[in-house]
Amino acid sequence: MASYEQIFDNNRKWVAEMTAKDANFFEKLARDQNPDYLYIGCSDSRVPANEIMGLEPGDVFVHRNVANLVNNTDLNVMSVINYAVKHLSVKHIIVCGHYNCGGVKAAMMPKDMGLLNPWLRTIRDVYRMHYDELDAIKDEHKRYSRLVELNVLEQATNVIKTASVQQCYLQNKYPIVHGWVFDLHTGILIDLNINFEKILKEIQKIYDLTGGMAAPSE
Ligand SMILES: [Zn+2]
Structure with a gap:
């Protein structure tokens, strides 16, 4: 007590x-709240969003779940993104993973995890999408760390697939989507420098949800 x-x-x-x-x-x-950032991170107790970014209450809108996943059918994360973009007009959306992530570790184990299976499936799908690269990494810990990074990349891509992000960006040139990894051993935040414009362009070949919308004239 x-x-x-x-x-x-x-x-x-x-x-x-x-x-x-x-x-x-x-x-x-x-x-009121007027945050510039939406942070999507892991629920892990060792990765507190405000503290690692040195931000005060009111500075960042936060969503956390196991292994920082952005699932299309997750009404929770989808509502957070929609609200942050349409109502708070955030300028940056950050997907932040971390090394030594228990969720990612569990997904690497060939084991029935019960209720967690559908959640971990999303990470296993990331593994499958990047199988050749990951399989070539012989050191298991390095492979695990790389999967953490690739998971961030894929979840950031999932953010870019949403209608609210695509439409707001077309109109305003924000939000920009970023992928970061937090290193528990050093406390350092690493920017994966994902190429937002390039990913947006590529995914819009299939996931373009701005149909009929015109960009504002300069
Ligand atoms: Zn984690």
């Missing part, structure tokens, strides 16, 4: 600290 009670002590200290820095902090916080 001690640690549970501790949380409320921590909270009161945090309120005091924030108010000491800015007496109007909570008044401003309650007014």
